Amino acid sequence: MTKIERVGISLEKELLRAFDGLISEQGYQSRSEAIRDLIRQQLSTERLRNDKAVAVAAVVLVYDHHATALMERLTELQHSHFLKTISSMHVHLDRHDCLEVIVLRGKVGEINRMGEKLISIKGVKLGRVNILATEGL
Amino acid sequence: MTKIERVGISLEKELLRAFDGLISEQGYQSRSEAIRDLIRQQLSTERLRNDKAVAVAAVVLVYDHHATALMERLTELQHSHFLKTISSMHVHLDRHDCLEVIVLRGKVGEINRMGEKLISIKGVKLGRVNILATEGL
Amino acid sequence: MTKIERVGISLEKELLRAFDGLISEQGYQSRSEAIRDLIRQQLSTERLRNDKAVAVAAVVLVYDHHATALMERLTELQHSHFLKTISSMHVHLDRHDCLEVIVLRGKVGEINRMGEKLISIKGVKLGRVNILATEGL
Amino acid sequence: MTKIERVGISLEKELLRAFDGLISEQGYQSRSEAIRDLIRQQLSTERLRNDKAVAVAAVVLVYDHHATALMERLTELQHSHFLKTISSMHVHLDRHDCLEVIVLRGKVGEINRMGEKLISIKGVKLGRVNILATEGL
Numbered sequence: 001m002t003k004i005e006r007v008g009i010s011l012e013k014e015l016l017r018a019f020d021g022l023i024s025e026q027g028y029q030s031r032s033e034a035i036r037d038l039i040r041q042q043l044s045t046e047r048l049r050n051d052k053a054v055a056v057a058a059v060v061l062v063y064d065h066h067a068t069a070l071m072e073r074l075t076e077l078q079h080s081h082f083l084k085t086i087s088s089m090h091v092h093l094d095r096h097d098c099l100e101v102i103v104l105r106g107k108v109g110e111i112n113r114m115g116e117k118l119i120s121i122k123g124v125k126l127g128r129v130n131i132l133a134t135e136g137l
Numbered sequence: 138m139t140k141i142e143r144v145g146i147s148l149e150k151e152l153l154r155a156f157d158g159l160i161s162e163q164g165y166q167s168r169s170e171a172i173r174d175l176i177r178q179q180l181s182t183e184r185l186r187n188d189k190a191v192a193v194a195a196v197v198l199v200y201d202h203h204a205t206a207l208m209e210r211l212t213e214l215q216h217s218h219f220l221k222t223i224s225s226m227h228v229h230l231d232r233h234d235c236l237e238v239i240v241l242r243g244k245v246g247e248i249n250r251m252g253e254k255l256i257s258i259k260g261v262k263l264g265r266v267n268i269l270a271t272e273g274l
Numbered sequence: 275m276t277k278i279e280r281v282g283i284s285l286e287k288e289l290l291r292a293f294d295g296l297i298s299e300q301g302y303q304s305r306s307e308a309i310r311d312l313i314r315q316q317l318s319t320e321r322l323r324n325d326k327a328v329a330v331a332a333v334v335l336v337y338d339h340h341a342t343a344l345m346e347r348l349t350e351l352q353h354s355h356f357l358k359t360i361s362s363m364h365v366h367l368d369r370h371d372c373l374e375v376i377v378l379r380g381k382v383g384e385i386n387r388m389g390e391k392l393i394s395i396k397g398v399k400l401g402r403v404n405i406l407a408t409e410g411l
Numbered sequence: 412m413t414k415i416e417r418v419g420i421s422l423e424k425e426l427l428r429a430f431d432g433l434i435s436e437q438g439y440q441s442r443s444e445a446i447r448d449l450i451r452q453q454l455s456t457e458r459l460r461n462d463k464a465v466a467v468a469a470v471v472l473v474y475d476h477h478a479t480a481l482m483e484r485l486t487e488l489q490h491s492h493f494l495k496t497i498s499s500m501h502v503h504l505d506r507h508d509c510l511e512v513i514v515l516r517g518k519v520g521e522i523n524r525m526g527e528k529l530i531s532i533k534g535v536k537l538g539r540v541n542i543l544a545t546e547g548l
């Protein structure tokens with residue numbers, strides 16, 4: 001079981017009211033939940049500065065599936081021995097374009113480089129690498 | 138068939154050398170491909186400023202699957218009538234944590250709000266909304 | 275006098291310990307101060323989504339001061355009637371390059387466009403627009 | 412004298428037209444200038460991944476000047492021996508709030524930490540660290 005602690009924080013009345021307004025709009029049911037999310041986000045960002053930290057990445061690619069060599073190169077890269085491709089998902093956007101999400105796990109530096117390699121493949125139109133440090137959160 | 142145009146650009150020798158070095162490291166096979174990617178990235182970012190533009194979003198969530206109400210709420214939200222959830226993928230990270238990627242299509246403002254709502258669900262530890270404007274790229 | 279409120283939040287013991295470690299490294303003297311900063315950052319980001327909100331911008335430019343028409347164009351733009359340039363600072367980086375920080379106040383949409391115009395001037399090598407919503411924080 | 416090279420790039424007609432539209436709105440007078448800026452931005456971002464690279468930072472702070480210990484601590488930190496504070500600028504925003512821009516030069520890791528320290532000072536409401544790698548651009 002995870003141990004829960006309760007801490008007190010003090011803040012300006014006006015700031016609190018504005019925060020309450022924002023998080024209720026976002027859908028939060030409690031202040032604690034919203035503040036925990038801010039804290040986790042901050043910790044995750046901090047950990048990603050360390051190239052050796054272990055993290056997961058969701059690489060999002062948009063590409064034209066008519067680009068012939070691309071699918072082959074994508075598969076080849078996903079079998080790279082440096083890191084584990086955990087999973088991937090393929091979505092048909094329209095007659096030409098596909099969106100592919102590839103989930104990687106490994107060291108920050110490695111999955112960043114792997115993400116860049118995926119984005120640089122000829123035929124990939126747009127790409128984004130989302131790295132999240134999940135340990136200890 | 139897409140029509141290809143050829144344009145000339147002038148740039149400092151030193152800048153060109155540094156760029157060539159960077160893109161070869163990233164895995165690009167040609168300068169044109171690398172510059173097209175920079176241009177598409179810029180156009181996509183620009184279009185996302187418009188709340189009414191149509192785009193796709195890959196929402197990445199990390200959550201503890203023991204959080205009971207969460208799965209239910211996730212499914213409920215994905216059936217929201219405002220926009221189309223195209224697809225989703227679920228990855229088991231460890232005994233506690235899951236990573237879920239949900240692909241949405243709709244107006245920038247709507248999918249942003251939907252992403253926030255997903256992240257605010259109790260039990261979701263980390264989240265990221267990636268919005269990509271794909272039209273005309 | 276600003277009224278201060280005290281609220282209680284609950285969070286996992288492990289998360290709290292990791293947060294305490296991070297903020298002490300960053301130099302924070304209290305948890306409240308660190309959490310207030312996270313909240314203000316979040317509120318400021320949220321407000322900037324509204325093009326009509328009033329904000330301040332610090333536009334950072336790096337340029338070669340030998341570019342002749344540039345200084346003239348910079349000054350001309352700063353006298354634009356759409357918004358108030360509050361102040362600017364000029365720093366000599368080396369024999370060629372200068373860094374200039376220009377502080378603007380106005381509506382988010384306007385100061386964004388003004389920032390882009392400044393960055394697009396021939397001779398400006400690098401630029402960054404920092405918009406901060408300061409009201410009610 | 413800087414040597415200029417001319418290179419040819421090929422891209423889709425539709426993409427070119429969209430790019431031309433965007434950059435003319437942003438104020439660019441030529442495609443070459445806009446593409447050079449994209450390239451420099453990319454190179455600068457890449458270099459900042461290296462903690463040891465030399466860069467400049469513009470740290471933007473918003474604080475209430477009534478916070479008594481703050482000004483003292485700010486000055487103290489600026490005399491830190493780890494790096495050179497090149498310059499700073501102070502702007503009065505309203506009766507309470509000031510905006511201060513502090514320009515630092517040093518290694519990426521050092522000026523990042525220094526920026527965090529400045530933002531963590533009690534009384535600082537909002538802060539942003541802009542790091543720019545300027546060498547070879």
